[in-house]
Amino acid sequence: MTPFSTTLAQEPAGGIAGWAAGLVDTFGGPGAGLAIALENLFPPLPSEVILPLTGFAAGQGVLSLASALFWTTLGSVVGALALYGIGALFGRERMHALWARLPLVKVSDLERTEAWFRRHGAKAVLLGRMVPIFRSLISVPAGVERMPVPLFLVLTTVGSLAWNSVLVLAGYALGDRWELVESYVGVASKAVVVLVLAAGATWLTVRLRARGAAARHRRA
Numbered sequence: 001m002t003p004f005s006t007t008l009a010q011e012p013a014g015g016i017a018g019w020a021a022g023l024v025d026t027f028g029g030p031g032a033g034l035a036i037a038l039e040n041l042f043p044p045l046p047s048e049v050i051l052p053l054t055g056f057a058a059g060q061g062v063l064s065l066a067s068a069l070f071w072t073t074l075g076s077v078v079g080a081l082a083l084y085g086i087g088a089l090f091g092r093e094r095m096h097a098l099w100a101r102l103p104l105v106k107v108s109d110l111e112r113t114e115a116w117f118r119r120h121g122a123k124a125v126l127l128g129r130m131v132p133i134f135r136s137l138i139s140v141p142a143g144v145e146r147m148p149v150p151l152f153l154v155l156t157t158v159g160s161l162a163w164n165s166v167l168v169l170a171g172y173a174l175g176d177r178w179e180l181v182e183s184y185v186g187v188a189s190k191a192v193v194v195l196v197l198a199a200g201a202t203w204l205t206v207r208l209r210a211r212g213a214a215a216r217h218r219r220a
Contacts, residue, residue, distance in 0.1 A: 020054075028063045030071055032057075032063070032068060035075065036072045036079065037076070040082075040083065041079050051164055052171030055169060059175055065169075073160050076129070079136070080152075081153070083136065083140050084152060086140065086143065087139065087142065092144050113134050125138055125152060125155040127159065129159025
């Protein structure tokens, strides 16, 4: 097997991409899994960089495509399970206090994720694995609410495999143009976030109007 550092004509030299490339170069599939596990635990690490880069590495023969999908999905599940455990252990108030102390993350993101989980439950865990920001944070309210662990693991595995497959296969197909994935996913991510926020605002408006109408009816 040819070393990663010598096969990639445009190997990233620094930043998150360079860090991820170093992990895959050194450890192969387990290195990619470790990178994705850390991405789940610290959302500012972008999966849209790590996963296409892993796909590119698979295309260069550094690891097999099956290995890339297996290890990145395993890493996703391990990272999500860790966040689930933290949510279950700390509870909502202490989790918010902890989150407020972390750099580069927003408590408001966690609050929106919690609201989404309360509305959609199991569906939120499955679909949340494919939505930026929510894909990592959705594990926290699942832990706080003590969703059954077997159900959580199944939903997380299926959702993670779907998301990882799209990005890894895109990097595999694009070859040394794998960085294009980040650009397209970035645009799509912003669109998804806007849609999620709009849906949440619509749901809240409908609920408030329904409560107002019920209150007026009782007074009448």
